[in-house]
Amino acid sequence: GAVVSQHPSRVICKSGTSVKIECRSLDFQATTMFWYRQFPKQSLMLMATSNEGSKATYEQGVEKDKFLINHASLTLSTLTVTSAHPEDSSFYICSARAAARETREQYFGPGTRLTVT
């Protein structure tokens, strides 16, 4: 149980275009979802936290107009990178926390490799 999927696993897009990444909790309801960015050989950097049905809370320094997050249901969150540029190339990982669990455990998706050319 507690599986999180991401789609696509890899995406290449041209500079100036937008790309959407989906994150789904497959076998549990996730009231809270998280989006992380990871640079090579570095730890995860939290970008934003989203709760179902409400606006995402962005970490300091993360542009909310560039990284649009939607958490429309208890099993789906999306991250849209708008007007992508090469510096947005990175590994994006989503994570979800189950509503019923008290252990603060988060389940991570397999990640999405974004390359902007």
Next chain:
Amino acid sequence: AQSVTQLGSHVSVSEGALVLLRCNYSSSVPPYLFWYVQYPNQGLQLLLKYTSAATLVKGINGFEAEFKKSETSFHLTKPSAHMSDAAEYFCALFSGGYNKLIFGAGTRLAVHP
């Protein structure tokens, strides 16, 4: 402030040797602590977690960790390394005040024959 420190960005062991990955935390409240493993180009997989029950926590793949409050540590160990253990390992602390995980910088484990 809450924080996580992983001592040693790279650890190299021989196959069959003891694995010890160090994690120290800072928290003013009883912590929830986690160890995650990340294989190349993949997401994070939970190895084990401490949630104020037993101080010695057993996880998957033969790993275990011991919570030591007096030392503010949560070191990860495995008696005998396997080649498949080569990966990046992250220690994390749940921050209730900020409702998020605080990650350490990670430790890359290399296992050589």
